[in-house]
Amino acid sequence: xxxxxxxxxxxxxxxxxxxxxxxxxxxxxxxxxxxxxxxxxxxxxxxxxxxxxxxxxxxxxxxxxxxxxxxxxxxxxxxxxxxxxxxxxxxxxxxxxxxxxxxxxxxxxxxxxxxxxxxxxxxxxxxxxxxxxxxxxxxxxxxxxxxxxxxxxxxxxxxxxxxxxxxxxxxxxxxxxxxxxxxxxxxxxxxxxxxxxxxxxxxxxxxxxxxxx
Amino acid sequence: xxxxxxxxxxxxxxxxxxxxxxxxxxxxxxxxxxxxxxxxxxxxxxxxxxxxxxxxxxxxxxxxxxxxxxxxxxxxxxxxxxxxxxxxxxxxxxxxxxxxxxxxxxxxxxxxxxxxxxxxxxxxxxxxxxxxxxxxxxxxxxxxxxxxxxxxxxxxxxxxxxxxxxxxxxxxxxxxxxxxxxxxxxxxxxxxxxxxxxxxxxxxxxxxxxxxxxxxxxxxxxxxxxxxxxxxxxxxxxxxxxxxxxxxxxxxxxxxxxxxxxxxxxxxxxxxxxxxxxxxxxxxxxxxxxxxxxxxxxxxxxxxxx
Numbered sequence: 248x249x250x251x252x253x254x255x256x257x258x259x260x261x262x263x264x265x266x267x268x269x270x271x272x273x274x275x276x277x278x279x280x281x282x283x284x285x286x287x288x289x290x291x292x293x294x295x296x297x298x299x300x301x302x303x304x305x306x307x308x309x310x311x312x313x314x315x316x317x318x319x320x321x322x323x324x325x326x327x328x329x330x331x332x333x334x335x336x337x338x339x340x341x342x343x344x345x346x347x348x349x350x351x352x353x354x355x356x357x358x359x360x361x362x363x364x365x366x367x368x369x370x371x372x373x374x375x376x377x378x379x380x381x382x383x384x385x386x387x388x389x390x391x392x393x394x395x396x397x398x399x400x401x402x403x404x405x406x407x408x409x410x411x412x413x414x415x416x417x418x419x420x421x422x423x424x425x426x427x428x429x430x431x432x433x434x435x436x437x438x439x440x441x442x443x444x445x446x447x448x449x450x451x452x453x454x455x456x457x458x459x460x
Numbered sequence: 461x462x463x464x465x466x467x468x469x470x471x472x473x474x475x476x477x478x479x480x481x482x483x484x485x486x487x488x489x490x491x492x493x494x495x496x497x498x499x500x501x502x503x504x505x506x507x508x509x510x511x512x513x514x515x516x517x518x519x520x521x522x523x524x525x526x527x528x529x530x531x532x533x534x535x536x537x538x539x540x541x542x543x544x545x546x547x548x549x550x551x552x553x554x555x556x557x558x559x560x561x562x563x564x565x566x567x568x569x570x571x572x573x574x575x576x577x578x579x580x581x582x583x584x585x586x587x588x589x590x591x592x593x594x595x596x597x598x599x600x601x602x603x604x605x606x607x608x609x610x611x612x613x614x615x616x617x618x619x620x621x622x623x624x625x626x627x628x629x630x631x632x633x634x635x636x637x638x639x640x641x642x643x644x645x646x647x648x649x650x651x652x653x654x655x656x657x658x659x660x661x662x663x664x665x666x667x668x669x670x671x672x673x674x675x676x677x678x679x680x681x682x683x684x685x686x687x688x689x690x691x692x693x694x695x696x697x698x699x700x701x702x703x704x705x706x707x708x709x710x711x712x713x714x715x716x717x718x719x720x721x722x723x724x725x726x727x728x729x730x731x732x733x734x735x736x737x738x739x740x741x742x743x744x745x746x747x748x749x750x751x752x753x754x755x756x757x758x759x760x761x762x763x764x765x766x
Contacts, residue, residue: 411655
């Protein structure tokens with residue numbers, strides 16, 4: 248038995264009626280391996296659609312960059328370029344390009360929503376974890392730095408800060424819960440990321456205030 | 461008896477004199493600040509520390525002037541260095557012994573029109589007029605008012621309010637609980653708050669890229685939109701209200717997760733969103749119009765006519 252080509256599976260995942268081949272569909276009915284491949288491709292398409300349009304570098308990139316700038320110019324390592332994340336970066340690019348190729352080239356929302364409804368939701372909230380992971384470390388570092396310098400802030404500033412942090416935390420909790428229930432929702436990904444951004448910015452600002460006062 | 465009355469009168473007199481004198485005794489000795497120096501047209505000035513009010517005025521002179529008063533117990537470091545000729549920058553830092561001393565620190569800074577000004581103060585009222593260079597203003601409380609056409613405007617505040625009237629090539633304003641008012645326009649403006657309100661009423665000048673973002677604070681926009689402009693409104697739970705001209709050429713893409721959308725600007729009705737929750741609204745009016753994107757978790761969205 249000859250398995251379906253990747254192009255045939257891609258067409259099936261895209262649900263393009265004009266390109267559906269009866270032979271491919273009948274093969275699919277018999278071959279569990281191709282069915283599984285099709286399921287994975289559909290999941291990938293849904294996950295790719297759920298990605299935000301603009302992806303800002305994770306906050307820890309800036310933290311690391313700032314630390315490197317503060318420590319002066321780093322000496323060029325003689326090690327090969329692929330050490331230190333080169334391979335990981337290349338793999339990430341290949342993955343993103345692959346996802347972009349797999350995503351159907353329709354522009355309409357209807358297409359996106361059709362895909363979202365035709366494909367089963369991912370088994371685990373991948374996007375939620377991805378968003379959480381982008382911010383958790385930076386937030387923990389900033390919180391630690393702030394707690395250490397907290398006494399240098401005026402009580403009024405601390406009150407404003409705590410009130411604002413509580414508002415952001417409540418918003419994050421709501422957006423997380425909603426995203427856990429609807430993992431492919433792009434709007435929720437954007438809203439959760441924005442709430443995290445607000446928290447990072449506020450903590451950064453408070454840390455700067457406490458270190459300068 | 462008479463002696464007792466006299467004694468009582470004397471006591472009252474002494475008390476009265478003491479009361480009259482006491483306010484004068486409480487007035488702190490103020491120190492005058494008067495620094496004048498010729499500068500380059502694009503000189504940069506940094507002013508930081510315990511200041512209660514600063515007025516910054518751009519003038520048609522290549523010189524820097526810092527005048528005002530410092531309260532008793534305050535002192536100022538920095539100022540012009542020993543170099544001769546026009547200077548490229550000056551730095552000042554004001555220190556106060558306590559809050560009362562800080563309240564007495566009031567300064568007026570005059571700079572060349574294209575100067576760059578950096579101010580960092582705790583709780584202060586900052587008023588800037590006419591500066592065309594860069595402005596970087598940082599406060600905890602108080603207020604910031606900027607009028608003019610700065611090339612770059614960066615304002616950060618915790619609970620201080622921020623008002624900008626004019627036009628900026630680039631502006632980024634962030635507050636925690638402070639309210640933001642935009643009465644001008646710009647090429648690339650981002651206004652962000654946690655729980656303060658944002659009111660944007662851009663004038664006639666073009667607005668190319670605008671981002672208004674809040675967590676819980678309400679956002680109001682009422683103004684003209686330039687063709688090809690890109691406007692984006694994001695909130696978690698704040699109410700968003702957009703007031704547009706009836707004939708505005710716009711493409712609107714609005715979506716909420718749980719919030720409602722009301723459209724009183726056109727006849728297009730919003731539809732129920734994904735999985736029966738929230739709402740979505742898509743409007744395309746005219747060709748090459750401004751792109752307006754609205755995203756809200758549970759805040760209501762309202763479109764109305766300006």
